[in-house]
Amino acid sequence: MAWVSRYVAAVLMGIILLAGPDAAAAQTADLSPEADVSLITILPGPAVYEAFGHSAVRVHDPEQGIDRLYNYGTFQFDRWFVPKFLYGQLDYYLSVASFPAALRHYEQLGRPVVEQTLNLTPEQRSALVGFLRVNAQPENRVYRYDFLFDNCSTRIRDACTDVWPTVDWxxxxxxxxTFREMLDR
Structure with missing residues (x-):
């Protein structure tokens, strides 16, 4: 029965993410000097799709009333989830949600959330937020999930590499x- 409550929670999160005005369109103004961009890490949970944790990007501009979570880890949870995942045919997408609503969701699931504010210049911040806005458009937001090479973490890494090619990894x-040895750590 625990999987039912997780399923309901996933469906509710999907509704939260898709409800309300288009979040990407609501962020067309330039950010104020008080704005921050943060890496959000959600620690692992008990469901199979939560086992390795999660990453997202928060854009917070209190002066303009913007507090959004750009989440590359959104997927359609239905009865075909496991076969699609196992056969490498699961599509994920970038969703944009209210950060406070997303935070409440993860807290209700008992999943700790860690925020790391990125030390960005205004130009870097603007470039990253611009990249995220373009990626959030319907024609750009869907991608084919790959556990090792194309996921919520690699998407954020790739966004940083795209807007700042000199990032040192x-x-x-x-x-x-081997991948197994790296995962075991």
Whole structure:
């Protein structure tokens, strides 16, 4: 029965994410100097799709009343979820939601949320938010999920690399390790 409550929670989160005005369109104004962009990490949960945690990006501009979560980890949870996932045919998409609503959702699930404000120049912040806005458009938001190579974390990494090609990812894993060995750590 626990899976039923998780399923209901996933459906409710989908409704929260899709309800209300188009969040990407609501963010067409330039951000104020008080705005922040943060990496949000949601720690692992008990469901199979929660086992490795989750990453998203928060855009917060209190002066303009903007507090949005850009979430590359949204998917359609239906009876075909497991077969689609196992066969590599599961589409994910970038959703934009109210950060306070998303935070309440994760807190209700008992999943701790960690926020790390990114130390960005105004130009870098603007470039990243612009990238996210373009990615949130209906024609750009869907992608084919890949557990290792195309997921909520790699999408954020790729956004950073796209807007700042000089980002140093020098903490790369040992190339001699297998994927299983890296995951075991």
């Amino acid at each position: 020098s903490d790369a894993p040992d190339p001699q390790l």
